[in-house]
Amino acid sequence: MQGAGLLSALAAPAPSGAALRCFHCGEALPAGARYEAVVRGAARPMCCAGCAAVAEAIVQAGCESYYERRSEFAQPGRDAPADPLARLRVYDREEIQRAFVSAPAPHEREAALILEGIRCPACVWLNETRLARLDGVVAVDINYGSRRARVRWDERRTRLSDLLAAVEAIGYRAYPYDPAAMEQSRRRERRDALLRLAVAALGMMQVMMYAFPAYVAGAAELQPADARLLQWASLLLTLPVVTFSAWPFFRGAWSDLRARRLGMDVPVALGIGTAFLASVAATWRGRGDVYFDSVTMFVCLLLGARYLELRARQRAAEHLEFLARALPATAERCSGTDEQTEAVPAASLQAGDEVLVRPGAVFPADGRIVRGSTEVDESLLTGESLPCRRTEGEAVVGGAVNRGNPVRVCIERVGGQTLLSGIARLMQRAAADRPRLQQLADRTAAGFIAFILLAAAVACAWWLVVDPSRMLAVVVSVLVVTCPCALSLAVPMVAAVAQAALARRGIIATNGQAVDALARATHFVFDKTGTLTEGRLRVTAVEPLRDLDRARVLAFAGALEIASEHPIGHALAAAAGPGPVRASALRNHPGLGVEGVVEGRRLRLGRRDFAAELSRTAFITAAGDPDTAAWLGDESGLLARIELQDAVRPDAAALVAELRRRGRAVLLLSGDGEAAVRAVAAQTGIACWRARMRPEQKQAAVRDLQAQGAVVAMVGDGVNDAPVLAQAQVSIAMGSGAALAQGAADFVLLSSRLPDIARGLRLARKARRVVRENLAWAFAYNVVALPLAMGGWLTPWMAGAGMSASSLLVVLNALRPARD
């Protein structure tokens, strides 16, 4: 097979574009690219040195046929670190291996790894083949579904770092994975549930066969001896179903009773237990009805519904796990000022350390870039797929991936203080928090179950008088037919599913009520700066008033604002860029500006009156003066006027339009001046706005709205708006570390994309609708089924089928919000 044939083996590329694409990763070739690699006897174009090196490594390892097997292009090769081994050696250390390496046999070690870059089954083949051929590797097993790998090797013949280096050479990356964590218990839970379900299904099918003759045979057609044989066979197969498959119901019922409450397991366990024991007694005595078929079917269908619920819950928890493992285990710490780096465990990093982050590597903690500029992929945290540019002095988040150039980062926050662990904490809190609706449902369910037990007792007494032979069947039917699952099962499931679906889009709910409250919101109140606008001011004009020129004004301003946290300061520092000008004796006057000494001159930068005060010239701020102008002054008067502007986010108008289309009122409350607020309101189409509002005034405005019965959703930047956010029923903070740390908001919009609010609203409404549907269904079903069962019109198997079908319906409905 030659070039064209090889490429046609790939599903992805169009044949016409094939020549212009990288043979390895399928990306368009950059103009003038001259990288090539010889694969299967022909030179193939490569987009970069990284891809070429990876392709050569694959050929050298004798795994060329990977290119024929694959159905997807490989992920682009990275500029390989000069000496990957030096970085990977740290994984050979005993104290690091402790977390993810076990010793199954003397001299043998087994590591649990996560592989990054697996795109198609051929990738699994390539990695397995490559590793298996290394000297000293005993066994490799890669799970395609979960991207996890187990590698076992002989420690006398090779080292873990050599294996990791071999994986990196062929363009993948292996991270250690701590299996002691949740995954282990989750897998056990899943296996357990599957096994119980399978045993119940097997029992159900076979018992149904044995029950069939008794249903179809005429009065004297079935010999009593044969009937007893079939009953005994049914008993033997129902035994494992009741004692093993139905065990969780008995355990749940027992723990409910011990805690002196009534859960939905109580009537289920009572129904199964009664029917089974009565059937055993009838089989033993040789007379009476048996219900083995009803018991097995009921257990099987109910377990089926529970299995679906378990999978949905686990999938919801997976996003959390993604976050937990996003941080790398090692980092390259820079020692001193030279280019030397040493690989250290990421856990040992301290604030103030400087680390080198290479392209393709993950930032080990939150920090600020001190040298270089790059593109950063924060998709895990924000759902935003496009990398964003970060340059010197800008903050980077631990867990983000470096997609551009090597950068040096000064670590600012580590461990529990990082943004990532903040998000994980909030999500955990939200998952553990029971929605108010759920608390209500739990209480209702308890009353409902008490009612069922009462109904069963009444039916028991009634049929004992009317027809004792049918008493047992009726009691079992009553216990089994009623379905409290919409109350106890579906409400928490909808909450978990909705929270996970939101989190995947970068909207983190911080408590259990948030989703429901968002769905009910009638008024959306926006803050201006950082919410409807980008929050990033840009210098639009510089007007020198005395001897300084434009560049000097900016340099001075930048030097004064170098350490500022204020948006105006950021904009000035960014406009000035790095330069030799340094300021000393800096003093910050909150709300006014900064003061400092630059090149021997005492300068002030900030509001006009503040800047002018230094020269003791009185100035009164003119009314028409925009708030977003900064003045530079020294001891002899004003030096310059710098104008800044904050652009409206491009999608703000679309969001406002969508909210209004959905019948929500949209308001804008801002602390800024009237002119600026009017302009933003006009651009976004908000008719109702108020300017120059202090936080307490905003809070009062929200309170007034609430007094008129409005459910207010407040969207702010989460820093200046904390009291207003707390006043509103739902608060949405635009993504920022500060908002997360305070945890004041119900939602944190990590993506900072406004349309996500509309999507969140859609999803929340859908979740609310699903909960209502489930409750309505549960009510209707039980109202119809209970009298039928009490009246003796339902046999136990019909009751079991009806209840299981109802709970399956409720569970499937609860899964719907995830698909959006």
Added chain:
Amino acid sequence: MEILYLLVPLSVALAWLIGAAFWWSVKSGQFDDLEGPSHRILDDDETEADRPPP
């Protein structure tokens, strides 16, 4: 109908056996990855190009 006394116990034993086999297959992790092995069976044999270089 005496054959029933052989066949019915046999079917019970068979069901238990299937249950035991399923137990073993779940415990040995055969249901953990339902996607990968179906591809792997296609990738099992090595082609000529895959011999390690001498």
